[in-house]
Amino acid sequence: MTSLDSYEKGKNYQEANNSYVIFFCCFDPLGLGLQQYTIHRHVDESPEHIADDGTTTIFLNIPSLRKDVNQPLQKFLDVIANRKVDGDDRFIVQLKKRIAFVKHNKKWRAEYMRLSLYEMDRRHGLKVARQEGIEEGKEEAILQVTSLFIKQQLPKERIIANLKEAYDLTDEEAEQYYKRCLK
Template sequence: MNRLAKAARAWTIAGLENDFIFSKVMTDPAICLTIIQNILPDLAITRITPPLTQQTITPTNDAKGVRFDIATTDDHDNRYDIEMQVADHHNLAQRVRYYQAMNALDVYDKGANYHDANNSYVIFICCFDPFRLGAQFYSANKHLNEFPGYRVLDGATDIYLNASSHRHEVPAKLQTLLDQVAHRDSGQDDEFGVKLRQRIATVKHNKEWRADFMRLSLAEMDHEYELKEAKKQGQDQALVQLAAGLINQGQSADQVQDFLTSVMMVSPAQAREYYQQALRG
């Protein structure tokens, strides 16, 4: 299958768990608002600013930047970053900490009181259980180690949703969202579920967004190819250096090539090429 065909197939099968589809679905203010309201019902929010998608923030030229899937602010000036996370890279808590810093980066205006900083909510919708504790919903705030019941009110809240869980521990509309992410039949034909499916269909029929997705997919394929080539070149260089070391130890051509094929598990043709490169050295 060629690259274009792979990209086209990726678009065909992409669902809400795909961060591109998710971002486009979440740019619908009504859907985004409903999700935030169901994640944080105690905030009693009624409005949000138009959700921004794929917003990139880079604090300095040499610092690692972030690209928010969805960023918005509510009518109480609370800030939200909402992310879709498919793969578990075992660094999510550390990543959330950085996202919190970036989410609050420009709220500390020069001369302003720290107390006036906006509250910040970083929300990750995960296709796995981020803490392997079986829950559907996790939230984290700072507490004093010596007084676990005392919450440090620094304005930052981390929220993790586990779409892989079959428990029904969250509000119905949030359950519908998680079931859609996990490709489960929720059995709920409520208004929000219909709205979600209609929005996904609208996104998938948008020719401009399809073209954007294809370009991004092809760019990712190119990047992966470049990484593989760089890795291969590094491995090749290491094997050439190994062959050169064996030659310097006085080993014959047959001994060097036998070592490369039997120990390093390369083909006879590759072993001969590495040996010749080492000789030209």
């Protein structure tokens, strides 16, 4: 879904539905040490002016231990990161039950494993992921993340550093992805 999907033909711009894009990252996407980055568009010619178009992009740094987010979200991130979570919360109990069900359901197991890249990377490393045919998806993901960082006007050095850290790339590989996205 794009922010354009929020606009109905003939409707006023201010009447558009808000849209949110949320990235769950297993690295610090902007390298500032925060647990959550909330990004709104701004006017390039006047960066202090936020373009109030209803679009919000949120990056969540899953490995972060800062606990800067609200308690329910923190518990959810702790479950994703496979950290110990208090079992009294109804949502967390249901979430853990659902995860256990999906993990043990043969029909859903393949889908769960496909979607659980964070867990696969953590448990098996990128070598196993590559062996399981993830390489094409990895390249597409790198290109999408790089394009997003460029659109957010991050400095080139920060983008290269994030790509190297997140995807275990050399300087040359990260530079090539960066150049491909500039075209």
